[in-house]
Amino acid sequence: MLWSHWVRPLLFCGDAEKTHYRAMTALSVAAQVPSFLSQLRSLTVVRDDRLAMEVLGHRFSNPVGLAAGFDKDARWHHWLSALGFGFIEVGTITDQPQEGNPKPRLFRLPADxxxxxxxxxxxxGAEVARQRLERQAPNIVLGINIGKSKVTPNELATSSYLKSFRMLWPFxxxxxxxxxxxxxxxxxxxQDRQPLLELLEAIETENQRLAQAHARPPxxxxxxxxxxxxxxQVEDVVEIALEAKLAGIIATNTTIRRDGLKTSSQEIEKLxxxxxxxxxxxxxxxxxxxxLYRRAQGQLTIIGVGGIFNGDDAWRMIGAGATLVQVYTGFIYGGPLMVGTINRQLIEKMNSHGLTHLAQRIGQEAGN
Ligand SMILES: Cc1cc2nc3c(=O)[nH]c(=O)nc-3n(C[C@H](O)[C@H](O)[C@H](O)COP(=O)(O)O)c2cc1C
Incomplete structure (x- = not known):
């Protein structure tokens, strides 16, 4: 009520990108008040072993993560971890710093x-992120998402990814x-077969080399x-990921499609x-x-992301084959208590379906 009737309408008045930075500044200031984060945790963290996933070499206390793009510079993960997430993915980080596109460049479509x-x-850029992560080690399972700098042509993409990969690997x-x-x-x-295979194989080779050099697992x-x-193409990605010995696939990013929207086409065109x-x-x-799940036959971990707003959506995504899920847009609309709500709804769903652990739900509706 407080969020949907008062706070969100107020936040949604201003420019979307400015609001994002203001809200994160407010969180980091509030975090300095003793007991603020522990109070927040008591509202959002759901402790229940039935939600925990042992996967990708780590224990995720619950399956709901924050998707890439929210904490692009690995600046706020320490505080965001108090919002009940099971993991946080920072980035996309590129090897060189860059401004991005001209503003305004982020818009809300509330009707949709x-x-x-x-x-x-x-x-x-990767060096600044590296320094920041060195100063403040993550207090939650941390994914680091890397991309190619805009100025780097695709022919040199592999070396651009490798540079960031090497710098950020330890964290x-x-x-x-x-x-x-x-x-x-x-x-x-x-994403085309040849460049993708080349890129992913180069990354995995470097991964093995770094593991040896640091005497740590890849x-x-x-x-x-x-x-x-x-x-x-989706099914081809599974073959490529397996050939390159990857651990998994995250699906999906944003879409360039514009069909089926409630927002008028004139308005969309204007944006x-x-x-x-x-x-x-x-x-x-x-x-x-x-x-992906059907094709991978359990050989890859799938993280599902896209339009998850509540427990029903997360349940559907896990039923489709995701072991973990991520949220971004749903979190903007749903507010700071959203992750706790999703986790509590997942427990209710497990109970009503007679499951003793959420892992039993994975792929239940993939139609294998
Ligand atoms: C404002 C914004 C910025 C994003 N930036 C990134 C990014 O830097 N890297 C990335 O892999 N995905 C990025 N994404 C995509 C999200 O991580 C996610 O895959 C996508 O938004 C679908 O999930 P959602 O419907 O829960 O938002 C961004 C999404 C939004 C809305």
Whole structure:
């Protein structure tokens, strides 16, 4: 009530990107007040072993993570962990710092419970993120999502990813190779078979080398794909991921499609290019996860992301084959108590379906 009737309408008045930074500044200031974070935790953290997932070499206390793009510069993960997430993915981080596209570049589509963004990987670069992570080690399972700098041509993409990978490797619980943002020209072409296989094999080779050099286990590496791939391409990604010995796939990023929206086409056209997230991508994201799950036959971990707003959506995504899920747009609309609510709803669903652990739900509706 307080969130949906008072706080959200107030936050939604201003420019979306400015509001994001203001809200995060407010959180980091409030976090300095003793007991603020523990009070927040008592409202949002759901402790129940039935939600925990042992996967990608780590224990995730619950399956609901924060998707990439929210904490692009690995600046706020320490405080965001108080909001009940099971894990947080920071980034996308590129090897060189970059401003991103001209503003305004982030818009709300309330009629569709969606966002449209063309941020374009605005971030301070891998070296700044490395220093920040060195100063403040993560207090939660941390994924690090890396991408290619805009100025780097696709022919040199592998070395751009490798540079960030090497710098950030020690701090990651898992690493995501992002080849699916619609806002970096040419990036999604890296999803084609040959360039993708080349990139992922180079990353895995470096992963093994770094593991030896640090005398630590290699990191789980996942690739993040677009919802706009056709079904054959989606299935091909599974073959490529297996060939490159990846740990998993994250599906999906934002869509460039504009069909089926409630927001008028004139309004959408006025806003211009970008990727749409939230409710409009949910059905396709679930479908992609279902295809990946069926094809991978348990050999890859799938993280499902796209239009998750509540426990029903998360339950559907896990039923389609996701072991873990992530939220971004739903969190913007749902507010700070959302993750706790989803986890409590998942427990209710397990109880009503007679399951003793959430892992039993994975792929139940993938139709194998
Ligand atoms: C404002 C915004 C920025 C995003 N930035 C990134 C990014 O930097 N890297 C990335 O892999 N995905 C990024 N995403 C995509 C999300 O991580 C997620 O895959 C997508 O939004 C679908 O989930 P959702 O419907 O819960 O938002 C961004 C999404 C939004 C809305």
């Amino acid at each position: 419970q969606a966002l449209l963004n063309r941020l374009g990987f605005n971030n301070g 990651a619980h898992y690493v995501t190779i992002n080849v699916s943002s619609p806002n970096t020209p040419g990036l999604r072409a890296l 990191k789980a590496v996942l690739v993040k794909i677009a919802p706009d791939l056709n079904d054959a 211009g290019a970008g990727g749409i997230s939230g409710r409009p991508v949910h059905a396709r994201s679930c479908e992609v996860v279902r295809r």
